[in-house]
Structures are given as C-alpha cells and as structure tokens.
Amino acid sequence: MSLLNDIIEKLRTKGCKITPQRRIIIQSLLKLDKFPTALELCNDIRQTNPEIGLDTVYRNLGLLVNMGIVNQINLHGKDTKVFELALGEHHHHLICLNCGTASCLDYCPVDEKELQKTVGLRFEIIGHSLELYGYCQKCKALTSLPQRLK
Ligand SMILES: [Zn+2]
Ligand SMILES: [Zn+2]
Ligand SMILES: [Zn+2]
Incomplete structure (x- = not known):
C-alpha cells in the first residue's frame, strides 16, 4: 500500500x-x-x-x-x-445527467489569472471547481432526454 x-x-x-x-x-x-x-x-x-x-x-x-x-x-x-x-493534477469532471456516472477530464479550461483581472480587488480567487453536465455514450442513445439544461 x-x-x-x-x-x-x-x-x-x-x-x-x-x-x-x-x-x-x-x-x-x-x-x-x-x-x-x-x-x-x-x-x-x-x-x-x-x-x-x-x-x-x-x-x-x-x-x-x-x-x-x-x-x-x-x-x-x-x-x-x-x-x-x-x-493527479488538478482536473475536472464530466457528469452524465441520466445515469449519474462521473468521469475525469484531464484538462482545465479556467484561466484564474484572467478571471482575477475581471473580478478585480473585491475578491481574491484561490481555487475553483467546475463540473460539465451532459450524457454519456450509453445514455445519449435514449431519445427522451432533454437537450439543454434550464
Ligand atoms: Zn449515462
Ligand atoms: Zn477526477
Ligand atoms: Zn480547473
């Protein structure tokens, strides 16, 4: 171990x-x-x-x-x-809205330095989390799924 x-x-x-x-x-x-x-x-x-x-x-x-x-x-x-x-490294997750399975996405699209510029002095960013929602391959085949999150 x-x-x-x-x-x-x-x-x-x-x-x-x-x-x-x-x-x-x-x-x-x-x-x-x-x-x-x-x-x-x-x-x-x-x-x-x-x-x-x-x-x-x-x-x-x-x-x-x-x-x-x-x-x-x-x-x-x-x-x-x-x-x-x-x-591993900091990363994000893909989550299936139908079956609830999660999988890792070894990529981070968030530029905290850029975001900090936008936010300015009113808040200091020290971290973030981000989940991506959708359907896994298996669930995508089902027809009754909503196409967009409200
Ligand atoms: Zn699924
Ligand atoms: Zn993970
Ligand atoms: Zn990230």
Missing part, C-alpha cells in the same frame, strides 16, 4: 493529523474504483469498522477536501456529492 503511504505523507507535510478514521476513509477511497457518495463510503467502511458513523465520515471527508487530498464532485439537480482521491 505505498499509495496510501504517499497520501499519508502528503497529509503530514500539510500539518494534518492522521487519525485512524482519516486513514480508513483514504483506504476505502483507494479501494472503491468508482466515485462513491459519503453514504457508500460509510457503508464500505462499516463492513470492517462498524463503530464509524456517517457524521464522522462527512466531517473527515470535508477536511480532506479542504486539504486538497480528496476531490468533491457535485452531481446536477440532486443534492448528491461524490468523492475521489485527488491523486
């Missing part, structure tokens, strides 16, 4: 304490190879650690997101967030 150790090391250098819960959450994120919700993560974790509650998972996930260890991806129209380990 050297990947786990790398992540733990990254947390340490950021001055973040490695609690057993955080280690377990990271382990579970490594194990689940899709984009789990907090609830799915919690269910996975509880198979081996039944004492860990959803509150704990939420709280620690939030912290890991703030530390840049975990990416949070917002699904459209639902109050659902999914998570992935932030292993």
Whole structure:
C-alpha cells in the first residue's frame, strides 16, 4: 500500500493529523474504483469498522477536501456529492445527467489569472471547481432526454 503511504505523507507535510478514521476513509477511497457518495463510503467502511458513523465520515471527508487530498464532485439537480482521491493534477469532471456516472477530464479550461483581472480587488480567487453536465455514450442513445439544461 505505498499509495496510501504517499497520501499519508502528503497529509503530514500539510500539518494534518492522521487519525485512524482519516486513514480508513483514504483506504476505502483507494479501494472503491468508482466515485462513491459519503453514504457508500460509510457503508464500505462499516463492513470492517462498524463503530464509524456517517457524521464522522462527512466531517473527515470535508477536511480532506479542504486539504486538497480528496476531490468533491457535485452531481446536477440532486443534492448528491461524490468523492475521489485527488491523486493527479488538478482536473475536472464530466457528469452524465441520466445515469449519474462521473468521469475525469484531464484538462482545465479556467484561466484564474484572467478571471482575477475581471473580478478585480473585491475578491481574491484561490481555487475553483467546475463540473460539465451532459450524457454519456450509453445514455445519449435514449431519445427522451432533454437537450439543454434550464
Ligand atoms: Zn449515462
Ligand atoms: Zn477526477
Ligand atoms: Zn480547473
């Protein structure tokens, strides 16, 4: 599990304490190879650690997101967030509105320096997130899908 150790090391250098819960959450994120919700993560974790509650998972996930260890991806129209380990470069996600699957897009179209010029002094930009909504290849074949978001 050297990947786990790398992540733990990254947390340490950021001055973040490695609690057993955080280690377990990271382990579970490594194990689940899709984009789990907090609830799915919690269910996975509880198979081996039944004492860990959803509150704990939420709280620690939030912290890991703030530390840049975990990416949070917002699904459209639902109050659902999914998570992935932030292993590679900063990137964005394509989200299918029909089946809810997310996939990574290894590209960032956002020029923060340009945006900062537009925003001026009233706000200092320190980061951004961006999700792209549409239909995956499988769902595109269905005819009853709306063509445009309102
Ligand atoms: Zn789809
Ligand atoms: Zn991703
Ligand atoms: Zn970006």
